[in-house]
Amino acid sequence: MSLAIRSAFAWLAVGAAALLAGCERPPVNTVQHGYRGTGMEQIYNPRQLDTQAELNKVPDAIAPASADGPKASAVFKNVKLLGDLSVGEFSRHMVSITSWVAPKEGCVYCHNGADFADDSKYTKVVARRMIQMTQHINSDWKTHVAETGVTCYTCHRGNGVPKNIWFNTAGADNATKLMGYKAGQNEATMKVALAALPNDPFTPFLGDTTAIRVIGTSALPEGNRQSTKQAEWTYGLMMHMSQSLGVNCTYCHNTRSFASWDASTPQRGTAWYGIRMARDLNKDYLGSLAGVFPPERLGPLGDVAKLNCATCHQGAFKPLYGQSMLKDHPELASGVKVAVAAPGVPASEDGIVYFAVGSAALPADMDKAIGSMVAALKANPAAKATLSGYHSAAGDLASNQELAKQRAFAVRDALKAAGIDPERVVLEKPIQTEANASGEDPKARRVEIAVK
Numbered sequence: 213m214s215l216a217i218r219s220a221f222a223w224l225a226v227g228a229a230a231l232l233a234g235c236e237r238p239p240v241n242t243v244q245h246g247y248r249g250t251g252m253e254q255i256y257n258p259r260q261l262d263t264q265a266e267l268n269k270v271p272d273a274i275a276p277a278s279a280d281g282p283k284a285s286a287v288f289k290n291v292k293l294l295g296d297l298s299v300g301e302f303s304r305h306m307v308s309i310t311s312w313v314a315p316k317e318g319c320v321y322c323h324n325g326a327d328f329a330d331d332s333k334y335t336k337v338v339a340r341r342m343i344q345m346t347q348h349i350n351s352d353w354k355t356h357v358a359e360t361g362v363t364c365y366t367c368h369r370g371n372g373v374p375k376n377i378w379f380n381t382a383g384a385d386n387a388t389k390l391m392g393y394k395a396g397q398n399e400a401t402m403k404v405a406l407a408a409l410p411n412d413p414f415t416p417f418l419g420d421t422t423a424i425r426v427i428g429t430s431a432l433p434e435g436n437r438q439s440t441k442q443a444e445w446t447y448g449l450m451m452h453m454s455q456s457l458g459v460n461c462t463y464c465h466n467t468r469s470f471a472s473w474d475a476s477t478p479q480r481g482t483a484w485y486g487i488r489m490a491r492d493l494n495k496d497y498l499g500s501l502a503g504v505f506p507p508e509r510l511g512p513l514g515d516v517a518k519l520n521c522a523t524c525h526q527g528a529f530k531p532l533y534g535q536s537m538l539k540d541h542p543e544l545a546s547g548v549k550v551a552v553a554a555p556g557v558p559a560s561e562d563g564i565v566y567f568a569v570g571s572a573a574l575p576a577d578m579d580k581a582i583g584s585m586v587a588a589l590k591a592n593p594a595a596k597a598t599l600s601g602y603h604s605a606a607g608d609l610a611s612n613q614e615l616a617k618q619r620a621f622a623v624r625d626a627l628k629a630a631g632i633d634p635e636r637v638v639l640e641k642p643i644q645t646e647a648n649a650s651g652e653d654p655k656a657r658r659v660e661i662a663v664k
């Protein structure tokens with residue numbers, strides 16, 4: 213063999229080795245996941261399991277603090293969410309979130325060291341909303357997170373900014389450029405596991421509520437208006453979901469029919485809720501922080517960072533392989549609301565409950581507002597209570613309206629606790645929810661109760 217040919221062979225061998233290095237080295241393990249003969253198998257590389265186990269170790273919880281002693285709301289000045297905790301529990305919570313979110317920076321990541329009540333650092337304002345978001349996930353999205361739940365650590369893992377976040381990307385690329393119009397495709401990106409698929413499935417599917425299902429259920433042409441292009445976007449999202457969970461398509465689908473729910477695994481149902489949860493969190497929680505983040509934290513189009521499946525899952529089929537940190541942190545399980553007369557909140561009146569700024573926590577003197585209403589409802593079983601929530605004009609209208617709704621829900625819960633069947637409570641959204649012309653007005657932040 214001539215030298216030239218031999219060296220060509222050598223190069224070929226090197227090339228092939230380089231190509232293969234991108235794939236996983238055999239042997240791999242396969243685990244059957246569906247009925248026999250359906251090919252529903254999961255493929256694991258046993259050599260990666262140790263690294264994965266290491267990444268998903270859960271930090272030890274601090275020993276529980278006593279619930280006795282004065283409440284945080286009685287001792288501290290500016291506590292809006294966790295005022296019901298004892299001072300000991302509150303401090304334990306602060307130390308825990310510091311170790312989850314800012315282990316290097318410490319308390320001053322969020323606090324002005326000279327005055328812990330001061331809200332001037334944006335990180336503290338964000339953290340307060342994050343506490344609400346975590347409570348919301350754990351109490352309202354059990355369809356996805358079950359009793360396992362999440363804590364700040366699930367997403368943050370010791371980082372101020374979680375590792376897996378995304379921003380909106382500019383729409384269509386410029387068709388006049390050399391590469392032409394690419395419909396967002398053919399750019400190797402980890403977002404779609406390096407496939408040549410559209411590389412931003414997040415903006416339409418996890419930011420917006422664009423339909424994901426593309427397979428027609430009746431014969432063409434009427435049945436299905438979806439194009440191959442749209443199907444490729446769906447595949448982009450599916451690649452992201454599979455990669456985030458470290459699974460194959462058959463973890464959720466029977467490939468004989470991707471569309472059929474009957475042939476799918478229960479995990480596909482959980483994933484369906486996961487998609488709705490991600491949309492909700494991106495819009496109502498991260499989106500609501502639009503004015504709070506400094507410019508260097510925003511994306512190229514000026515939007516706030518958002519989350520996707522990888523933010524929590526980080527390569528595991530269940531985040532942290534299903535270990536629950538929430539069980540050691542009941543304060544993040546649901547909204548532990550302050551029941552104090554916060555400064556600046558007017559005393560409740562017959563049929564009117566007032567609330568603190570940005571809060572849906574019921575005041576301690578709640579009984580004054582609902583006492584006669586409850587009596588009237590009990591006296592007349594045909595009567596119904598109507599609740600209308602209002603807010604002040606300061607801040608963002610959409611989040612204020614959401615807050616007004618949450619306040620009405622809180623009052624409904626109080627009526628339920630007082631023995632009134634929630635069926636008899638009607639929530640009535642006022643035509644104008646804003647109860648004053650401009651700025652903050654303590655009397656604007658209210659829920660009105662009428663018995664009809």
Ligand code: HEC
Nearest residue numbers: 288289290291292293294306307310319322328329339340
């Ligand atoms: C990730 C952000 C963050 C970190 C880190 C953090 N805190 Fe806080 N801290 C908050 C938030 C948010 C509140 C308000 C909670 C509320 O409204 O219920 C708060 C409130 C407080 C208050 C009440 C102040 C007052 O008078 O209203 C104290 C005291 C406090 N933190 C102590 C600490 C200590 C000590 C550390 C460090 C061990 C710490 N915090 C670390 C976010 C943080």
Ligand code: HEC
Nearest residue numbers: 309335338339342343346363364367372373509517518519
């Ligand atoms: C479901 C995932 C998730 C959970 C749970 C979560 N966060 Fe976040 N957090 C995010 C995302 C996404 C961002 C936005 C990243 C950015 O641009 O800063 C963020 C940002 C923050 C920031 C701003 C950091 C900075 O430097 O800009 C703080 C502080 C924070 N989170 C604290 C908390 C605390 C405290 C908790 C628990 C009570 C918590 N987070 C729970 C996803 C999460």
Ligand code: HEC
Nearest residue numbers: 424425426427450451454460461463464470471480483484
């Ligand atoms: C973690 C679960 C999960 C994994 C893994 C997954 N999917 Fe999906 N898939 C879903 C869910 C849930 C839907 C429906 C989404 C909706 O309706 O909002 C869906 C929808 C689809 C659809 C559209 C079906 C229709 O009715 O039009 C296709 C096609 C699809 N997936 C293909 C794939 C492929 C290919 C893979 C592997 C690359 C994959 N999926 C991996 C959960 C999953």
Ligand code: HEC
Nearest residue numbers: 356357358360361453479482483486487520521524529530
């Ligand atoms: C807020 C954090 C969070 C986000 C975001 C999230 N998940 Fe989950 N997911 C969890 C938790 C926690 C569990 C474990 C629940 C349990 O123990 O049953 C879970 C469980 C699942 C399961 C069930 C796994 C099994 O084997 O039973 C699937 C499937 C899943 N998630 C898919 C998704 C998909 C797809 C997305 C993105 C659209 C997503 N998740 C986003 C927290 C999250």
